[in-house]
Amino acid sequence: MGKFVWTAQLEIGIDVIDKQHRRIVEYINQLDDARSSGHPREEIGRVVSELVDYTLSHFAFEESMQEEAGYPFLKAHKKVHDLFAQRVSEYQARFLRGEDVSRELNSLLVTWLFNHIKRDDADYVESVQSNLQRQNDFVEKKKGFFSRLFK
Numbered sequence: 001m002g003k004f005v006w007t008a009q010l011e012i013g014i015d016v017i018d019k020q021h022r023r024i025v026e027y028i029n030q031l032d033d034a035r036s037s038g039h040p041r042e043e044i045g046r047v048v049s050e051l052v053d054y055t056l057s058h059f060a061f062e063e064s065m066q067e068e069a070g071y072p073f074l075k076a077h078k079k080v081h082d083l084f085a086q087r088v089s090e091y092q093a094r095f096l097r098g099e100d101v102s103r104e105l106n107s108l109l110v111t112w113l114f115n116h117i118k119r120d121d122a123d124y125v126e127s128v129q130s131n132l133q134r135q136n137d138f139v140e141k142k143k144g145f146f147s148r149l150f151k
């Protein structure tokens, strides 16, 4: 498992979220490049931590959209995010101890993200979408706090 090819299937239809998902996919591909072309460990470690930071901000942003929209499965969705974050941080810890986990981590990211977007993220679209139509300044209001997601 290596390159993550973005497909229209992965578009959930909320522009701001689709952009963030694409960015995460770019990071995963960057990791794959760094890994497969034998870049130094520090370089791989740097890509991993940027990817993790960005993904965690994305999760927080998604959860805040869901909360605002009164999405009924927010708790379950957050739990899925938290479990994933925990798994990834275990990999990061192993990586820092010197283990060669980047390949395994790479394939976890591809598989997990693909399934999560298609199944779990797709599920909140209706609820969040109709809330966004009611208050179309939501994204603008959040830009300060989540500035890194809008670069």
Ligand SMILES: [Fe+2]
Residues within 6 Å of the ligand: 021, 058, 062, 117, 121
């Ligand atoms: Fe997402």
Ligand SMILES: [Fe+2]
Residues within 6 Å of the ligand: 059, 062, 077, 081, 116, 120, 121
């Ligand atoms: Fe999500």
